[in-house]
Amino acid sequence: MFTDLALGALGHPRDLPTALELAARHGFGGVDPDVGHLRGLRSRTQVQELADDLTSRGLRWGIGGLPVSLTAAPAVFAEQLAALPQVAEILAAAGVGAVGTWVKPMDDALTYRRNWRLHVGRLALVAGVLDDAGIRLGLEYVGPKTFWSTERFPFVHTLAELRELIADAGAGNVGVILDTYHWYTAGETPADLRALTASDIISVDLNDARDDRERDEQQDQDRRLPGTTGVIDLSGFVDVLVELGYDGPVKAEPFLSTLAERPVDDVLAEVSDLLDRALAPAQELSRS
Template sequence: MFSCLSPGALGLTLDHTDAVDLASSLGFGGVDPDPSYFSSLPSRQAVVEHGDAVREKGLRWGIAGLPIGLDAPAEEFRQALAQLPDALDLLTAAGVSAVGTWIRPMHEDRDHRENWRLHVGRLALVAELLADSGLRLGLEYIGPKTFWSTERFPFIHGIREARELIAETGAGNVGLILDSYHWYTAGESAEDLAGLTDADVVSVDINDARDDRERDEQMDLDRRLPFATGVIDLDGFMGAVRDAGYTGPVKVEPFMKELAEQPIAQVLTDIRERTDRAIGAV
């Protein structure tokens, strides 16, 4: 495992080159890629050289966002699917090895069975294109009841169904994005992570929850820094991740706007120390 700087997940706005430099100077093991920055470079070769420069700083890539919505309207999905190979080419040029997205855990009109069929079919298509580019796909389930209960038909919001969905696609390059917040709000324990392997996990996010709310009252975008409250059993969560033999990125994802009001080096040093503690590097 390695600590990964993900400015967006922290609620920070950083130029990509600044994020790379800060990740290197403050002791992170990696940094999230920025496809928009790759697109701004003058050539594919320039993207290759940028990826080489990042690795020369001792950094590894985290995951990029999948530029296609799995539950998007049909025409929008078709257009995004047609554009996907070009986007993936820039990622592979930079040396990125994985992308990720989340499963919307409810729908107002589409019932569970219909939504399941839609996701299986679309995931199979997307996974095939990613496999052609040598890329993995991480899927994140969303746990808070305050979110998945807001529309008529709840959908996948726990690890069991997420794994069943992945298995049904038959794709060997699709795995999980494990997030301690969603794991906690889904009412899961370390036992639910037992049996996972490195091949099953694409990325890991860590955070804590508010200590003045019950589990089913927690809001998706109102989180706390890892180890801040102790509501989430991060030791148990990360122990299960270690038992899986996981080797990929671990990032902090609290979406806290107040972090942007503090000195950047101070914030990121604290984030790196919390991540190292979770990984077991300190």
């Protein structure tokens, strides 16, 4: 496993070259690629130069954002899908191996089954384009009840449901983005994670939860940095990742508004240290 930097999730968005510099300065092992930045580069030479900068700093790519909305209106989805082959080609040229998106866990108009069919069909199309470029697709389920219960028809919001959705889509390059926050708010345990293999996992987010709210009161956009409240069983979660042999990116995504008020170097120093502490079991194993 390697620690991964996603600056936007920490309230300090920067351009990609700056993100590479900050990640190296603070001891991260990787950086999430900014798909928009890569799309804006004018030549393959610039793409290669950015990839070379990443490598020269001893960094790896994390996971980029999928530039296609799975729930967009049909015309919008068709337009985004048509543009995807060119984007995938650029990402592949930069050495990016994975992109990801979240599954909206509710809908006001579509019943569970109709929404399921929509996602299965669209996932198959998107995954096919990405597979042609050698890119994997990660899907993240969203666990907080305060979120998935806000529209008429709840949808996928647990790991078990997400695994079934991926299986129905029938694409071998689709896997799971795991987040301790969604794992906790979905009422899941280490046993649920043991149903996975390392190859099923595309990326991992480590977060904690507020200690003044019950599980079903937690808000999706109000999390805490990993290991700072002890509400979530972080060690149990990481221990399973070690058992499975997962070796991909691990980042913090707390959406904690107060982080934006602090100097970026202070925030990154703290986050890097917290992630290193959380991944200590994996680091010890790699040294043994």
